[in-house]
Amino acid sequence: MSWAIILHGGATTITDDEAEAYRAGCLAALVAGCAVLERDGLALEAVEAAIRLMEDDPTFNCGTGSAINAEGGVEMCSAIMDGHSFDVGGVSIIQGVRHPISVAHAMLRDEAILIAGPAARDYARDRRQELCKPDELKTEKKEKAARKAHDTVGCLALDTAGHLAAGTSTGGLDGKPAGRVGDSPHPGCGFYADDQVRAVAYSGDGEHIARMMLAARTWQLLPLMDPERAVTAALSHVARIAGEAGGIVLSPDGTTGWDHNSPHFAVAQASSASPTRVVNLAKRETQ
Ligand code: ASP
Numbered sequence: 001m002s003w004a005i006i007l008h009g010g011a012t013t014i015t016d017d018e019a020e021a022y023r024a025g026c027l028a029a030l031v032a033g034c035a036v037l038e039r040d041g042l043a044l045e046a047v048e049a050a051i052r053l054m055e056d057d058p059t060f061n062c063g064t065g066s067a068i069n070a071e072g073g074v075e076m077c078s079a080i081m082d083g084h085s086f087d088v089g090g091v092s093i094i095q096g097v098r099h100p101i102s103v104a105h106a107m108l109r110d111e112a113i114l115i116a117g118p119a120a121r122d123y124a125r126d127r128r129q130e131l132c133k134p135d136e137l138k139t140e141k142k143e144k145a146a147r148k149a150h151d152t153v154g155c156l157a158l159d160t161a162g163h164l165a166a167g168t169s170t171g172g173l174d175g176k177p178a179g180r181v182g183d184s185p186h187p188g189c190g191f192y193a194d195d196q197v198r199a200v201a202y203s204g205d206g207e208h209i210a211r212m213m214l215a216a217r218t219w220q221l222l223p224l225m226d227p228e229r230a231v232t233a234a235l236s237h238v239a240r241i242a243g244e245a246g247g248i249v250l251s252p253d254g255t256t257g258w259d260h261n262s263p264h265f266a267v268a269q270a271s272s273a274s275p276t277r278v279v280n281l282a283k284r285e286t287q
Pocket of ligand 1: 011061152172182205206
């Protein structure tokens with residue numbers, strides 16, 4: 001059986017100074033995900049492994065290096081979905097954990113699909129997840145962020161058993177109100193996975209993505225068109241309400257697609273059919 005993986009480092013602006021860090025961070029995450037899939041590991045484990053690396057890399061808006069909210073704090077959201085069972089694990093406005101994706105993964109088989117705030121951190125502690133002081137996740141670069149950035153990360157994987165998984169992790173939008181939850185932990189908004197259709201993950205203006213149910217819209221379009229066209233068609237709805245986003249898709253046969261209307265979009269992918277690790281720092285054509 002074949003495997004495949006695609007991930008993104010956010011629908012955002014990538015300056016020349018940042019390009020190498022985005023490229024290296026995406027590549028490292030891709031290599032971690034590939035290592036799981038190459039040894040017949042689960043798609044869910046590959047997604048978690050890849051996203052954990054990006055959560056440790058301050059280049060990305062997740063884990064260490066997350067966006068700073070209006071009160072100077074870091075509140076993160078993350079989710080993971082199993083395309084075989086439709087189980088979802090999600091955390092929102094969680095503080096003081098190193099790896100929100102691992103907390104979300106720990107939640108996967110629980111009845112609740114989303115847990116928020118201090119209860120989410122208590123849950124992480126009870127599941128022996130790595131805790132830290134909330135301010136330890138702040139980096140100087142993010143504290144000085146002057147531009148609107150949406151660099152939520154996302155990853156999709158197909159394992160050799162034929163199962164799909166989708167994951168997201170984010171610090172949300174710079175300067176967001178405390179307690180605000182975006183699209184990233186909500187199935188049908190920031191992500192979705194269905195073994196019989198495809199897996200999808202988005203980054204961008206969370207309220208716009210949620211208003212337009214972007215992942216659900218893409219999922220609905222997927223049987224009708226190839227992956228790339230489905231993302232492009234879904235993005236046109238975000239553009240209708242002046243939103244920016246970027247999305248990735250992975251099919252049960254390992255084919256991928258992605259598109260964005262943000263200035264840049266960092267995407268990396270590999271598969272058993274094409275094991276060369278490809279990292280693309282895409283630039284919007286209309287720029
Ligand atoms: N979509 C995320 C949110 O609205 C932001 C991002 O993509 O960085 O929380």
